[in-house]
Amino acid sequence: QKEVEQDPGPLSVPEGAIVSLNCTYSNSAFQYFMWYRQYSRKGPELLMYTYSSGNKEDGRFTAQVDKSSKYISLFIRDSQPSDSATYLCAMTDWGNYGGSQGNLIFGKGTKLSVKP
Amino acid sequence: GAVVSQHPSRVICKSGTSVKIECRSLDFQATTMFWYRQFPKQSLMLMATSNEGSKATYEQGVEKDKFLINHASLTLSTLTVTSAHPEDSSFYICSARRGFQETQYFGPGTRLLVL
Numbered sequence: 001q002k003e004v005e006q007d008p009g010p011l012s013v014p015e016g017a018i019v020s021l022n023c024t025y026s027n028s029a030f031q032y033f034m035w036y037r038q039y040s041r042k043g044p045e046l047l048m049y050t051y052s053s054g055n056k057e058d059g060r061f062t063a064q065v066d067k068s069s070k071y072i073s074l075f076i077r078d079s080q081p082s083d084s085a086t087y088l089c090a091m092t093d094w095g096n097y098g099g100s101q102g103n104l105i106f107g108k109g110t111k112l113s114v115k116p
Numbered sequence: 117g118a119v120v121s122q123h124p125s126r127v128i129c130k131s132g133t134s135v136k137i138e139c140r141s142l143d144f145q146a147t148t149m150f151w152y153r154q155f156p157k158q159s160l161m162l163m164a165t166s167n168e169g170s171k172a173t174y175e176q177g178v179e180k181d182k183f184l185i186n187h188a189s190l191t192l193s194t195l196t197v198t199s200a201h202p203e204d205s206s207f208y209i210c211s212a213r214r215g216f217q218e219t220q221y222f223g224p225g226t227r228l229l230v231l
Contacts, residue, residue, distance in 0.1 A: 008157075034219060043122070043209045043222035044160070088159065103150070104220060108159040 003027050006089055006107030015116050019076040023089035023107045026070065030091040030105075033065050035074045038086045038109065047087075048074065079114045086111045119143050120212050122223035129200055130231055136196045137226045139210030145190035146212035150220060151183070154207045166193055200230045 006023045013019055021035075031052055036044035048063040050056045050072075056063045062075040072091070076083055089107040119142040129135050139149055148167050152160040164180075166172040166187035174180045182204075184196040193212075197204055207227050211220040 032217075032219075036222070041207070041225070041227065043120075043211075043225045046219060046221060049219050103162060103165065106160050 003105050004089065004091060004107045007110055008108050010111040010113060012113045012115060013079055015079060015081060015114055017079050017114070019079050019083070019112060019114075021074040021076075021087050021089075021110050021112070023072050023091075024070055025072075025091060025105075027091075027093070027105075028067075028070065029093040031067075032092050033063070033072050034090040034104070035061075035063055036088040036090060038088060040085075044088055079112075081114050081116050084113045118212075118214075118221040120146075120210065120221050120223040122210055122226050124226060125224060126227045126229075128229045128231065131201050132199055134196055134198045135200055135228060136194055137208055137210075137228075139193045139195070139212065139223050141191045141212040141221075144212075144214050146193075147190065147215055148213050149187055149193035150211045150213075151185060151193075151195050152209045152211065154209060154225075160209065163195075197228065200228070202230045204228065205230045 004025045033050050035048040037047050038044040050063045050065050053065050053067045060077045064073040086109040088109040090104040092104050121140045123138045150165050151163045154160050162175050163178045164172045164174045164185050166185050168187050168190050172185035187193040207225050209225040211222040213220045
C-alpha cells in the first residue's frame with residue numbers, strides 16, 4: 001500500500017460547481033497536511049497548509065483533515081476555469097518520529113478541468 | 117511571500133553534455149533545498165535533499181555521480197546533470213524551506229530535453 005493515495009482523475013466540472021478533491025494515507029504519524037496547485041509546465045504552488053484534524057478556510061478553498069479516517073479533502077467553491085490545474089496533496093510528520101527524514105510525501109495529483 | 121526561482125526555465129542539449137540548473141530563494145534564507153524530477157502525468161519524485169554547507173542526501177536509485185548537487189549558500193543550490201542522455205529528459209523542480217518544520221516553496225521548474 002502506498003503511503004499516500006490520490007485519484008489522478010481527470011475530473012471535469014462545469015464552472016460554478018463545488019469541487020471535492022481527496023487523499024487517503026496510511027501513516028498515522030502524519031500531522032501536517034498541504035495542498036499544492038500545479039499548472040501545466042509550472043512548479044507547484046502552495047494553496048493550503050493545515051495541522052492535525054479540522055477545517056481551514058481561505059477564500060473559495062476549504063481544507064479538511066480527518067485523522068481518524070486518514071483522509072484529507074480540498075473543497076473548491078464556485079469553481080472557475082482558472083482553477084483548472086493538477087492538485088497535489090502532501091503530508092509529513094516533520095521528522096518527529098524515529099527513522100523519518102521529515103520530507104513531504106506527495107500524492108500523484110488530481111487533474112481538474114473546469115469548463116466555462 | 118516566499119519566492120523560489122530556477123534558471124534556466126528550459127534547456128535543450130546534446131547527449132553527453134552536462135547541464136547546470138540553479139535554484140535560488142529570493143526573499144528568504146533556505147536551510148534546506150530539495151530537487152525533484154517529474155515525468156509527464158506523474159507526480160513529483162524526490163531526487164535529493166541538500167542542506168547548506170553539507171553533502172546532499174540522495175534518494176534510493178538516484179546516482180549521485182550523475183546528479184551533482186551543490187548548496188553553497190543559504191539562497192542557492194545547483195543541480196548538474198552530468199553526461200546527460202535522452203532518458204534524463206524531464207521536468208526538474210527545486211523547492212526550499214526556511215527551517216526544519218516549515219513547508220516547502222517550489223520553483224517554476226526547468227524543462228530539460230536531451231537530444
